Amino acid sequence: MTLSSLFSKATLAFASALFATTAAFAHPALLSSTPADKSQGPAPAKIELKFSETLTTQFSGANLIMTGMPGMPNHGAMKINASVAGASDGKTMVITPASPLAAGDYRVEWRAVSSDTHPVKGSFTFQVK
Structure with a gap:
């Protein structure tokens, strides 16, 4: 076995181990929201x-x-009273407003933590007509 062949195999093994470790500690990503980002309805x-x-x-x-x-x-930002819970699938967060939402612009600011314990934050907006 040549030195370059050994180096190639070692590089491949390292890359495989790195990928496996990264896959095991994947951060949660927002796949979709209802309502969708920047939607009106x-x-x-x-x-x-x-x-x-x-x-x-x-x-x-x-x-x-x-x-x-x-x-x-001149309407300032106002936090809306709502409950937040996980759905039975474990991958869905459900926000239920305490009362019906009035017409206006809204932002959802979320924080998601999975088994890797690293928080991921994000936000999206929607408009109620």
């Missing part, structure tokens, strides 16, 4: 966020924030 009764990994619910969560209201140009 009727007030949703609940907001669903679907992730790529099973969530650790005690460390994951979200805030629903109203960022604008029709006819009120």
Whole structure:
């Protein structure tokens, strides 16, 4: 066996081990949301966020924030009272507003933690007509 052949095999083994380690510690990624980012439509009764990994619910969560209201140009951001829970599939976060959402602009700020324990944060917006 030549030195270059040994080097190639060692490089391949290292890359394989690195990939396996990375796959085992994948971070949760937001795959989709209902309503979708930047969408417009009727007030949703609940907001669903679907992730790529099973969530650790005690460390994951979200805030629903109203960022604008029709006819009120100086409307400041206002946190909306809502409950946040995990769905039975373990990969879906469900936000249920305490009361129906009024027409306006909304932002969902989320934090997701899976078995790797590294928090991932993000946000998306939607508009209620």
